[in-house]
Amino acid sequence: MKKPCTKAQCAIGFTFLWLTGEFVMASIGVRNNKLVVDFRHFDVRCREQTELEDNPTNRRKLEKLIKTIEGDMRLDCFVYRDYFPGSAKAKQFARHDDEASKRKAECFSHYQPSVAKTDHVLFQSFADEWYEENAVRWKNSYQQTISFILKSYLKPEFGTVPMNLITKADILKFRARLGKEKDDGKKLSADFVNHVMTPLRMILAEAADRHGFRTPFENIKPLRVDKTDVEPFSLEEVKLIIDEVREDFKPYFTVRFFTGMRTSESDGLKWKYVDFDRRIILVRETNVNGFMETTKTLGSYREIQMSSLVYEALKLQQHISGKRSEFVFCTSKGTPLDHRNVRDRIWKPLLERLGLTYRRPYQTRHTAATLWLAAGEAPEWIARQMGHSTTKMLFEIYSRFVPNLTRQDGSAMERLLNENQI
Known part of the structure; x- marks a missing residue:
């Protein structure tokens, strides 16, 4: 049985191989604008295409990866x-990989484990x-979101980079590119960019904790949103919409306009809850996107009183x-409504036909909320109907629509003074 190499033997082997020049430096090429x-x-000549576009930043990332590969070689x-798990070449080197894995474990057992690990753990x-x-x-909806962010943004950017080689500068440059306007004039919102950065922060923090390096995602504040x-629609506009919408959607929009239910809540409403x-x-x-889930927050788990x-x-x-x-609002086949289908085939054409400025269905x-406030309903009651834990959000969002209720016009004090002849 082959004995594990000692720390000294590893160092001697490293020096010998370096001096004899057995290793050919890897190079970076371009194919279809991908590095x-x-x-x-x-x-055996190996050419592995990455998903990185040809630009200076990505070349620097690939240079870091190459240094790590050469170190292992x-x-x-x-x-x-470990470096190219999806490559057809990986099968060709399967036997060599098994032997190399054992040698790596033997050699690096003499070194601090965290140093050995982070050098080859790719993002x-x-x-x-x-x-x-x-x-x-x-x-399920959040799983879909994270999966999309990883596939569309984070892996193409950092996928082939060892975790401990990602720097704060890399993160900030990545975020800056996300926020730039594209050729078609479209631009990702600051809120969406923050959502992309959240799993990156979480992944780096976990890797740093496990492998003993300092996370580069420090003192990076979210973009200002x-x-x-x-x-909101006026009462006259609400009446017009309900009068003119398709007959089979009159109950749907009546419920949405006069209960304050979120889209996911009305589309997921079942008869057993009525x-x-x-x-x-x-x-x-x-x-949410076809998945039945629990409510958004604990406060959203509530009872809404029906008006007549x-x-x-x-x-x-x-x-x-x-x-x-079993669903209150459903298709002809009995399946839940698809909110995108309702928006594009019912909502948008209706507002356009009525000459009303387009607003998202969520504005219902x-x-x-604004109709309840204008009618003089108690703010605490409205907050419970909306699923808010306190009235704070209620007044922050809607108070400008009912100045007399929030006493911003001074009328309440005037009445008090007059009634008491002060």
Whole structure:
């Protein structure tokens, strides 16, 4: 049985191989504007194409990777499949990889484990491991979001870079490119860029904790996100929309305008959560991109009181879908509504036909809140109907629509002074 090499033997072997020049330096090529690593391994020419576009930043990243590869080669510890797991060449070197893995374990057992590990743990490998470990605690919709961000943004940028070689400068330059306007004039919002950066921060923090290096994602604050004004409909506009919308969608939009339910909540509403006797709607599940999930927050798990208008709309809807589906609002096949389909085929054409400025269907929720406030309903009651834990958000978002309620016009004090003849 071959004895493990000692620390001294590893160092001697490293020096000998370096002086004898057994290793041919790898080079960087370009194919279809994507960078290619070109090197020889066991006298076989290997060209591995990456997903990195040809630019100075990506070339620097690839140079870091090449240095790591050459370091492993000099110690005869280069494991091909670790660097290029999806490559057809990896199968060709399977036997060599098995032997190299053993040698690497033997050699690096004499060194600090964290140093040995981080030199060859690539971002894409660690990111996949991190995703698998955490996906179990995420909702399906969030799993889809993280998977999309990893595939579309993070892996193409950092995939082939060892975790400990990603720098703060790399992160900031990546974020700056995300925020730049594209050739077609479109630009990612600051909010979306922040969403992309969140899993990157989490992955780097976890890798740093496991492998003993300092995370480069320090003191990087999120981009400033401008506050978006709500654009509720007036009561006259609501009446016009409900009068003119398709008959089979009148109950749907009546419920949305006068309950403040989110899109996912109304689209996921089931008949078992509609209590006609007590005239309440139980918000217990949501439909997010076709997946039935729990509510957005604990506060969203609530009971909404039906007005007479909502009660009649749901009674009418019961005759339409009550026997063919467990969902209150559904397709002719009994499946839940697709919010994109409703938006593009019902909502947009209707607003255009009525000459109303386009607003997202989500504005129906804001409309309910402003109508309740304007009617003089208690803010605490409105907050419960909306699923807010306090009235703070209610006043921050909607107070400008009802100045008399928030006492911003001084009328309440005037009445008090007059009534008391002060």
